[in-house]
Amino acid sequence: xxxFLDRNSINRRSLIKGIGxxxxxxxxxxxILRAQEAPLRLGTLTPLTxxxxxxxxxxxxxxxxxxxxxxGSGILKREIILVSEDSQTNPEAAVRxxxxxxxxxxxSAIIGTWASAVTTAVAPMCWESKTMLFTVSGADSITQLPHxxxxxxxxxxxxxxxxxFGAFAIELxxxxxxxxxxxxxxADSQFVTITSSVEEAGGxxxxxxxxxxxxxxRSEVDQALRFNPDVIILGGYTPxxxxxxxxxxxxxxxxxxxxxxxxxNQDLLNGLPADVxxxxxxxxxxxxxxSKAYDELAELVGVAAPDTYTCQVYDHINxxxxxxxxxxxxxxTEIRDTIRSxxxxxxxxxxxxxxxxxxxxxxxKVDYSGASGPCDxxxxxxxxxxxxxxxxxVDGKITLLKIA
Amino acid sequence: xxxxxxxxxxxxxLMAGTVLAVPAIGFTAIFAIRGxxxxxxxxxxxxxxxxxxxxxxxAGFSLWAAVAVAFVAAALIGLVTEKVAVRPLEASGAxxxxxxSLAMSIVLENAIRFFxxxxxxxxxxxxxxDVVMMGIRFGPQQLRNLLIALGIMVAIWAILKFTRFGRAxxxxxxxxxLARLKGVEPVRIADITIAxxxxxCGLGGALLAIDSSVDxxxxxxxxxxxxxxxxxxxxxxxxxxxxxxxxxxxIEEMTVAYLAPAYRLAISFIVIILVLTFRPQGIxxxxxR
Numbered sequence: 241x242x243x244f245l246d247r248n249s250i251n252r253r254s255l256i257k258g259i260g261x262x263x264x265x266x267x268x269x270x271x272i273l274r275a276q277e278a279p280l281r282l283g284t285l286t287p288l289t290x291x292x293x294x295x296x297x298x299x300x301x302x303x304x305x306x307x308x309x310x311x312g313s314g315i316l317k318r319e320i321i322l323v324s325e326d327s328q329t330n331p332e333a334a335v336r337x338x339x340x341x342x343x344x345x346x347x348s349a350i351i352g353t354w355a356s357a358v359t360t361a362v363a364p365m366c367w368e369s370k371t372m373l374f375t376v377s378g379a380d381s382i383t384q385l386p387h388x389x390x391x392x393x394x395x396x397x398x399x400x401x402x403x404x405f406g407a408f409a410i411e412l413x414x415x416x417x418x419x420x421x422x423x424x425x426x427a428d429s430q431f432v433t434i435t436s437s438v439e440e441a442g443g444x445x446x447x448x449x450x451x452x453x454x455x456x457x458r459s460e461v462d463q464a465l466r467f468n469p470d471v472i473i474l475g476g477y478t479p480x481x482x483x484x485x486x487x488x489x490x491x492x493x494x495x496x497x498x499x500x501x502x503x504x505n506q507d508l509l510n511g512l513p514a515d516v517x518x519x520x521x522x523x524x525x526x527x528x529x530x531s532k533a534y535d536e537l538a539e540l541v542g543v544a545a546p547d548t549y550t551c552q553v554y555d556h557i558n559x560x561x562x563x564x565x566x567x568x569x570x571x572x573t574e575i576r577d578t579i580r581s582x583x584x585x586x587x588x589x590x591x592x593x594x595x596x597x598x599x600x601x602x603x604x605k606v607d608y609s610g611a612s613g614p615c616d617x618x619x620x621x622x623x624x625x626x627x628x629x630x631x632x633x634v635d636g637k638i639t640l641l642k643i644a
Numbered sequence: 645x646x647x648x649x650x651x652x653x654x655x656x657x658l659m660a661g662t663v664l665a666v667p668a669i670g671f672t673a674i675f676a677i678r679g680x681x682x683x684x685x686x687x688x689x690x691x692x693x694x695x696x697x698x699x700x701x702x703a704g705f706s707l708w709a710a711v712a713v714a715f716v717a718a719a720l721i722g723l724v725t726e727k728v729a730v731r732p733l734e735a736s737g738a739x740x741x742x743x744x745s746l747a748m749s750i751v752l753e754n755a756i757r758f759f760x761x762x763x764x765x766x767x768x769x770x771x772x773x774d775v776v777m778m779g780i781r782f783g784p785q786q787l788r789n790l791l792i793a794l795g796i797m798v799a800i801w802a803i804l805k806f807t808r809f810g811r812a813x814x815x816x817x818x819x820x821x822l823a824r825l826k827g828v829e830p831v832r833i834a835d836i837t838i839a840x841x842x843x844x845c846g847l848g849g850a851l852l853a854i855d856s857s858v859d860x861x862x863x864x865x866x867x868x869x870x871x872x873x874x875x876x877x878x879x880x881x882x883x884x885x886x887x888x889x890x891x892x893x894x895i896e897e898m899t900v901a902y903l904a905p906a907y908r909l910a911i912s913f914i915v916i917i918l919v920l921t922f923r924p925q926g927i928x929x930x931x932x933r
Contacts, residue, residue: 290861294762423906449904449905450900450906451906453864454896454905454908455852455855455865455866459652459653459656459900459901462901463900479764482764482856486856489773490772490774492773507763510764512857516771
């Protein structure tokens with residue numbers, strides 16, 4: 241009787257059979273091999289709580305659904321692993337979450353940082369670890385950091401926003417424009433550009449930086465009113481803007497109020513009596529309403545009019561997936577080096593990841609154009625062109641005035 | 645330096661300080677009786693704000709009734725939470741209890757987010773324009789808040805001064821062992837103190853929310869100022885909490901008027917450091933030997 245060892249040992253014949261089988265499998269089943277390609281690990285770092293809380297959940301939903309669709313179709317030929325973390329609209333919490341995404345989850349890209357203070361805190365960790373950062377924050381200073389190309393921003397920067405605010409204040413007949421803002425990374429640059437716009441038209445400006453954690457802002461309003469402004473620009477987020485608008489209404493201020501679209505939003509309208517917000521103006525980067533990508537996104541997330549941040553992260557994920565298809569690799573550096581070859585420079589216009597990946601696989605040159613706009617970037621990662629939505633609260637509803 | 649803004653800044657400071665005094669009394673009362681700083685006060689202010697808002701906007705209660713609901717809700721939830729999550733750690737010392745209360749504060753705040761989301765809410769009350777008297781603006785709702793806060797302070801003073809419970813509470817704060825020998829039940833006193841203190845925090849949160857908005861950060865915005873007020877006045881001293889709150893309110897508004905809003909907390913804490921340097925027990929606190 242043969243021993244157990246003899247029965248289980250490998251002889252020459254069985255070795256040849258094994259090699260043959262392995263070779264057959266390799267040639268006959270490329271799909272199996274493709275499934276074994278390195279997965280693409282991505283992270284979202286959006287504000288699920290805090291001042292940006294109204295936006296974060298829908299942003300994540302949009303990214304998740306795009307990932308699910310591509311994973312379901314298998315078109316990318318590698319698994320996409322998506323990890324979502326909450327920035328809490330708080331730089332300290334965001335740094336902890338980013339550290340986890342980079343060190344533990346080993347993501348190649350972080351998507352959707354909202355609020356410039358958050359993005360400024362997270363950015364150095366990203367470029368040090370060669371992780372791409374796709375942000376919707378606006379402060380000029382973000383893309384001026386030494387990020388070595390690892391930041392892409394779809395939000396118009398604050399220089400552009402400040403110029404638009406200043407010009408609109410003048411358009412409303414403003415000669416004395418006051419800027420009330422909390423301390424943010426863009427408070428200075430925005431005031432400078434607002435001032436340049438207003439002074440060019442013969443007006444004057446003044447500003448006050450307030451503490452957005454203060455429960456009452458009456459004294460701050462008193463300070464602003466001593467300037468006798470005819471236009472007040474509100475630079476804060478929804479919670480502090482709510483308090484400011486209450487105190488401005490109580491004070492009897494009769495001039496024009498202009499705020500960011502992300503602060504004077506439906507949440508703010510729900511939290512304040514109608515006559516307090518009636519007539520207030522808002523400015524915000526305009527999504528590409530009417531575009532195929534915008535309509536697809538609206539259907540995907542089940543929201544009739546997706547906000548600009550959801551549009552931007554939708555473009556982030558679509559661009560990343562198309563980039564990975566073209567680069568053939570999944571590292572942050574490969575995404576950095578390849579993204580501009582699919583986002584701009586002409587070619588077949590694609591408006592979602594499926595179309596982008598198919599075009600890339602067919603060997604075509606592609607030019608992504610998304611729900612937030614054309615998505616063309618300069619050398620430091622800023623978006624080149626953007627339209628703005630000008631809206632006003634009329635009869636308790638945010639009403640579009642113009643897109644320009 | 646312009647002195648024409650001084651009266652308005654003083655009035656704004658007094659108004660803010662009076663509302664701050666209500667939860668500060670609660671915070672310092674817990675410290676006096678239980679011997680540890682309970683940081684659930686922020687969460688209780690938020691719970692009070694939401695309870696008052698629900699009573700007002702969903703159940704149609706008047707503002708006065710809504711404020712009472714805020715007190716009761718925060719008192720009940722605060723007492724249960726303290727007994728379940730903090731008091732079992734009594735043997736581990738004051739620091740452990742303080743940390744546990746901070747942890748529970750975070751848990752409660754996130755529970756509120758879970759149930760109510762981050763959306764801003766507002767009390768169902770018309771917003772009135774300020775009235776101007778002698779060049780100083782007063783908000784009608786702020787004046788009402790001032791009256792409520794003053795009424796609460798007088799009621800607490802009367803309870804402590806003239807009732808049997810008040811005497812027992814003061815006895816427990818002064819010398820718990822002697823009070824126990826005299827038949828004061830420490831657990832009962834602790835329960836009532838915690839419930840009353842948490843209720844006051846809830847009431848303070850509701851008053852603030854009536855004047856601003858209801859959101860999960862209501863209590864967080866108050867927390868540091870309440871703590872500063874109690875420390876400045878003297879931890880454990882109820883009159884000290886009132887003096888501390890009024891002082892912090894005035895200091896903060898003066899900082900806004902004459903320096904810059906960004907420095908308001910820094911200036912408050914510099915004042916606290918200065919006061920504690922010369923009077924370590926705070927303005928009205930008792931010396932600890």
